[in-house]
Amino acid sequence: DIQMTQSPSSVSASVGDRVTISCRASQGISSWLAWYQQKPGKAPTLLIYAASSLQSGVPSRFSGSGSGTDFTLTISSLQPEDFATYFCQQANSFPPTFGGGTKVEIK
Amino acid sequence: QVQLQESGPGLVKPSETLSLTCSVSGGSITSDSWSWIRQPPGKGLDWIGYISDSGSTKYDPSLKSRVTISVDTSKNQLSLKLKSVTAADAAVYYCARLRTGLLWFGELPDWGQGTLVTVSS
Numbered sequence: 001d002i003q004m005t006q007s008p009s010s011v012s013a014s015v016g017d018r019v020t021i022s023c024r025a026s027q028g029i030s031s032w033l034a035w036y037q038q039k040p041g042k043a044p045t046l047l048i049y050a051a052s053s054l055q056s057g058v059p060s061r062f063s064g065s066g067s068g069t070d071f072t073l074t075i076s077s078l079q080p081e082d083f084a085t086y087f088c089q090q091a092n093s094f095p096p097t098f099g100g101g102t103k104v105e106i107k
Numbered sequence: 108q109v110q111l112q113e114s115g116p117g118l119v120k121p122s123e124t125l126s127l128t129c130s131v132s133g134g135s136i137t138s139d140s141w142s143w144i145r146q147p148p149g150k151g152l153d154w155i156g157y158i159s160d161s162g163s164t165k166y167d168p169s170l171k172s173r174v175t176i177s178v179d180t181s182k183n184q185l186s187l188k189l190k191s192v193t194a195a196d197a198a199v200y201y202c203a204r205l206r207t208g209l210l211w212f213g214e215l216p217d218w219g220q221g222t223l224v225t226v227s228s
Contacts, residue, residue, distance in 0.1 A: 001168075034214035043201055043218035044152065055216060087152055091214045095167050098152040 002026050002090050006099035012107040019075040021102045023088035028068045032092035035064055035073045038101075039084045048073065049091070078104070109134040111202050111219035118225050125192050125226075129185040129202030129219055136183045140205040142215060143176060143187045145198040153198075155187065157205050197226045 003026035013019050023033065031051040036044035046055045048064035051071055061076045075082055083106055088099040115127035129141070143155040156166035158176045166174050175188040185202055199221040207213035 030211075032211040036215075043203075043221050044215070045218070046214060046216045049206075049214045049216075050211075089152075089214065091211050093212050094165055095154050096212050097154070100151050 001095055002029060002093065002097055004088055004090055004097050004099040006086075006088055006102050008102060009100065010103040010105060012105050013078050014107045015078055015080055017078045017107075019078050019082075019104060021073045021086055021088075021104075023066075023071045023073070023099050025069045025071075025090055025092075029090045029092035031067045032090065033064070033066065033071045034089045034091050035062075036087045036089065037082075037084045038087065044087060047086075075104075109139075109204055109217050111204070111217060113200060113202055113219045113222040115200075115222060115224070117223055118227060119192050119196075120228050121193055121226055122191055125187070125189040125196065125200075125224055127187045127200055127202075127222060127224070129187075131183050131185065136178050136185060137180055140207050140213065141176075141178070141185045142203050142205045143185075144201045144203060144215070145196075146201070146221075147195075147198045155189075155200075158185070159207075192226050194226050197224060199223050 005024045007022045033051045035048040038044040052064045063074045065072050085101045085103045087101050110132045112130045119125045140159045142157040156176050158164045173190045201221045202219045203215040204217040205213045
């Protein structure tokens, strides 16, 4: 199985900050990576697919980049509704493993 | 956009079979692939398996001997059965639509709200 490692596991930030979350795959996955946001008690929602494509309806302050084994999710200007946990998922091959999550907390 | 809704017992006894249903509305269940994912309380996401639009299934190797995913086209429902449950199977269980491609496995654009399953006697 492809292992997905996210860093950091948590980050404290203020409204308006730029936040960057990293995800590393244990082997190359081309650009087949997705990012999800999950709020407490809710299901995850898809933010980014194919490493950098914005899912319909997702604000443009979210962006993704990377290919191969190293990927990044960036929130350009953190909004109050963005405080949540973020997961990456390799979409290259079965089983489609998830990263451990990054919790974005209020500073 | 499709809507998904999980249902089933919230409490299952150890060694028994967990059975969940996912009702799909706003689209035909035969038009897409579908997945089950679970999340133990306070932990990350674990993929259980999926069923394709052609009816083929694939399961996580760690669960393969205990899990069955199927669809009921007459009811537009997806189902999950997990045999011989233990405390380690306690989790929130989600159904989700799997968006696949020719060159990649896929991602999950639509999710149900999730249902919590506790394993206890």
